[in-house]
Amino acid sequence: MEELDxxxxxxxxxxxxxxxxxxxxxxxxxxxxxxxxxxxxGRVPDADLLAETRAFEVHRRRLAAADTVLIxxxxxxxxxxxxxxxxxxxxxxGLLRLSPSEAAHRVATAHATGPRSTLTGQPLxxxxxxxxxxxxxxxxxxxxxxxxxxxxxxxxxxxxxxxxTAAEQHLTTAAATLRPREVALLGTRxxxxxxxxxxxTTATEHQRRxxxxxxxxxxxSYTARGYLTPSCGALLLATLTPRAAPRxxxxxxxxxxDNSGGTGSDNSGGWVSGSSVGGSEPDPxxxxxxxxxxxxxxxxLAVRRNEHTTSGAPAQxxxxxxxxxxxxxxxxxxxSTGQLLTIPDALNLADETTLHLLTTTETGAILNHHRxxxxxxxxxxxxxxxxxxxxxxxxxxxPPEHCQRHHITPWADGGTTNLDNLTLLCGHHHRQFxxxxxxxxxxxxxxxxxxxxxxxxxxxxxxNHRIQRQ
Ligand SMILES: [Zn+2]
Numbered sequence: 199m200e201e202l203d204x205x206x207x208x209x210x211x212x213x214x215x216x217x218x219x220x221x222x223x224x225x226x227x228x229x230x231x232x233x234x235x236x237x238x239x240g241r242v243p244d245a246d247l248l249a250e251t252r253a254f255e256v257h258r259r260r261l262a263a264a265d266t267v268l269i270x271x272x273x274x275x276x277x278x279x280x281x282x283x284x285x286x287x288x289x290x291x292g293l294l295r296l297s298p299s300e301a302a303h304r305v306a307t308a309h310a311t312g313p314r315s316t317l318t319g320q321p322l323x324x325x326x327x328x329x330x331x332x333x334x335x336x337x338x339x340x341x342x343x344x345x346x347x348x349x350x351x352x353x354x355x356x357x358x359x360x361x362x363t364a365a366e367q368h369l370t371t372a373a374a375t376l377r378p379r380e381v382a383l384l385g386t387r388x389x390x391x392x393x394x395x396x397x398x399t400t401a402t403e404h405q406r407r408x409x410x411x412x413x414x415x416x417x418x419s420y421t422a423r424g425y426l427t428p429s430c431g432a433l434l435l436a437t438l439t440p441r442a443a444p445r446x447x448x449x450x451x452x453x454x455x456d457n458s459g460g461t462g463s464d465n466s467g468g469w470v471s472g473s474s475v476g477g478s479e480p481d482p483x484x485x486x487x488x489x490x491x492x493x494x495x496x497x498x499l500a501v502r503r504n505e506h507t508t509s510g511a512p513a514q515x516x517x518x519x520x521x522x523x524x525x526x527x528x529x530x531x532x533x534s535t536g537q538l539l540t541i542p543d544a545l546n547l548a549d550e551t552t553l554h555l556l557t558t559t560e561t562g563a564i565l566n567h568h569r570x571x572x573x574x575x576x577x578x579x580x581x582x583x584x585x586x587x588x589x590x591x592x593x594x595x596x597p598p599e600h601c602q603r604h605h606i607t608p609w610a611d612g613g614t615t616n617l618d619n620l621t622l623l624c625g626h627h628h629r630q631f632x633x634x635x636x637x638x639x640x641x642x643x644x645x646x647x648x649x650x651x652x653x654x655x656x657x658x659x660x661x662n663h664r665i666q667r668q
Contacts, residue, residue: 256336270312349385441492444481589624596624
């Protein structure tokens with residue numbers, strides 16, 4: 199629909215002429231759509247409607263066979279490079295407005311089932327001939343193709359050509375009667391059959407399959423997917439596991455400000471459930487949530503360490519928001535990679551990394567460029583560590599190496615990067631203090647925490663006992 203409107207879009211995508219055969223196909227499809235949209239299916243018997251649905255699906259699937267030819271031809275002419283695209287996938291993303299994963303899937307499919315030829319131009323069979331044939335007959339869907347190619351790619355690199363061909367045929371035949379998930383399970387069984395005790399999964403094999411990707415989701419979150427070598431996985435687990443230990447249950451007392459004992463709460467679960475005084479809640483986070491938070495802490499640690507190295511570019515984040523958004527703290531800001539995040543989240547990044555903030559007019563013109571001043575000197579960090587001795591949240595005993603620095607008056611509100619406006623917070627309290635209503639103030643050069651009224655109606659400021667004992 200969209201392509202039929204909008205001349206710009208049409209101009210960009212249809213700057214050449216299409217083959218007469220495609221014109222015929224378009225006309226036939228037009229006629230079919232007119233027929234069904236006019237209610238042409240309203241009177242057919244149930245059995246025929248089912249047959250129609252199946253037959254139409256076959257046509258949809260057969261189109262993939264044309265895709266592979268088109269993509270192979272683009273590559274044969276070296277068009278991606280000639281149009282200065284980084285890859286065929288990049289070219290397709292721009293030309294057809296595809297997501298990176300969809301474009302990569304189509305290219306991988308074309309490589310497996312597209313036409314090939316020798317250097318002298320002699321035609322060769324496709325790499326996956328059975329799958330290519332099933333595309334032409336419309337037996338396999340794009341999803342089937344995806345799981346079959348994944349299954350073949352996961353077979354050990356030592357698999358013989360004979361076994362590879364047999365596996366491809368077996369999976370393709372199965373796809374004629376099974377759903378994609380069942381075909382994927384069959385692929386796992388074939389891999390186990392070819393490699394009964396996993397001995398073929400050698401170090402070389404791990405190296406070949408290793409990979410990691412963060413896919414941005416439209417809502418600003420990310421989906422992580424990957425295959426880690428045993429050593430990478432072991433290192434990561436060894437680093438994450440201690441950081442992912444459950445928090446001890448809260449032992450909350452009402453603070454009186456001068457109390458040099460443990461004051462405040464160290465457990466968000468207690469706050470969230472409202473049992474703030476004398477509450478004793480186990481860590482409400484699931485194992486996988488704790489591993490996630492540990493990964494976040496680890497990334498923060500790496501960013502802070504990076505700031506103190508002399509070589510290598512420091513971690514930087516570039517954020518764009520309108521001047522109105524900066525004032526009202528409403529709406530969504532964009533990173534340089536196009537990810538969206540809330541204005542408060544974006545501004546909080548200034549605590550962790552060098553932040554470049556571009557404010558724009560509503561039409562996108564740049565009004566201003568701000569850059570956060572990061573702690574450049576080790577001396578400043580050492581001074582902060584000496585004063586706070588770790589997380590400054592009341593009752594918390596996390597050591598300095600597990601802490602992030604926090605601007606007491608937010609950087610975006612004019613807070614400076616001076617010692618009296620900075621404090622150390624563990625990852626847990628950095629994430630939790632705002633949602634639970636705590637605020638921090640600097641008094642006589644040290645951080646004091648004010649509990650929300652529902653924890654302490656008198657809102658008496660509290661201070662971590664380690665600071666008071668200095
Ligand atoms: Zn803490």
